Amino acid sequence: AISQFNKVILINNSTAMAYNALGAVYYMLLNFEQANIAWSKSLAIKPTALTFSNLGTVLFFMQRFENSAEMYLQGAELSPLDPTVWGNLGDAFKYSENSTQKAKVAYKKGLDLAKKNAVINDKDPSLQAQISRYYSELTQCDQAKKHQKIVLNNNVHDPYIYYDLA
Numbered sequence: 001a002i003s004q005f006n007k008v009i010l011i012n013n014s015t016a017m018a019y020n021a022l023g024a025v026y027y028m029l030l031n032f033e034q035a036n037i038a039w040s041k042s043l044a045i046k047p048t049a050l051t052f053s054n055l056g057t058v059l060f061f062m063q064r065f066e067n068s069a070e071m072y073l074q075g076a077e078l079s080p081l082d083p084t085v086w087g088n089l090g091d092a093f094k095y096s097e098n099s100t101q102k103a104k105v106a107y108k109k110g111l112d113l114a115k116k117n118a119v120i121n122d123k124d125p126s127l128q129a130q131i132s133r134y135y136s137e138l139t140q141c142d143q144a145k146k147h148q149k150i151v152l153n154n155n156v157h158d159p160y161i162y163y164d165l166a
Contacts, residue, residue, distance in 0.1 A: 001025045016046035023054060032058050049079035053088065060092055068092040069099070083117065083130055086110030090137060107137040125156045129164035 005022040008015060023038035039055040042048075052075030059068035069092035076085045090106035093099040111134035118127045132147035148165055156162075 014045055016042045016048070016051070019045065020048075020051050020054070023051075023058075027054070027058055032062050036062065047074070047078070049075045049082065049085065052078065053085055056088060056092065060088070060095075063095075065092050065095040066097075069096055069102075081113055083110040083113035083134075086113060087130065087134060087137075090134075094137070104138060107134045110134050111138065123150075123154070125151045125154045125161055126158070126164075129156075129161040133164040 002022065002025055005018050005025065008018040009022070012018075019038045019042035023035045023042060026032075026035035026038055035058045036055065039051055039058065042051050043055065052071045056068045056071035056075060059065075059071060069089060072085055072089035072092055076082070076089060079085055086106050087110035090103045090110060093103035093106055096102075111131060114127055114130045114134060118124065118131060121127070128147045128150045132144045132151065135141075135144035135147065151161060151165060
């Protein structure tokens with residue numbers, strides 16, 4: 001896939017989509033430095049919330065937490081109603097220096113948005129797992145356990161959901 005995306009880039013080096021897809025391939029191969037480069041090029045061409053989030057994630061795994069938080073902040077500006085972006089921002093702040101309070105604010109925003117989404121479908125295990133995680137991050141353990149039980153009673157097999165419950 002890398003060679004195909006590089007061919008597309010050779011034909012048209014101003015296609016953000018090709019750089020974004022190339023970043024995803026490098027990320028899946030755990031080549032975070034190359035993913036960082038590809039997603040940075042994609043953002044330079046066309047900034048999107050998804051690409052900011054992707055870059056925030058790869059920077060997080062590179063332990064560049066302040067840079068990660070900046071990417072998530074920019075993603076949140078473009079997609080302010082996405083609870084995942086706010087939770088990811090909370091994670092980046094959690095590991096950044098002197099940002100504990102900022103992390104709590106981000107987790108609270110993610111929680112509020114996830115709860116609003118759950119009004120539409122309160123049985124959605126992904127949303128319930130998110131809600132559980134954000135309550136846990138805010139040290140509201142009883143609420144976290146309540147939502148965790150909802151998820152576990154649904155016989156879910158999605159690993160991302162278990163990540164939120166961990």
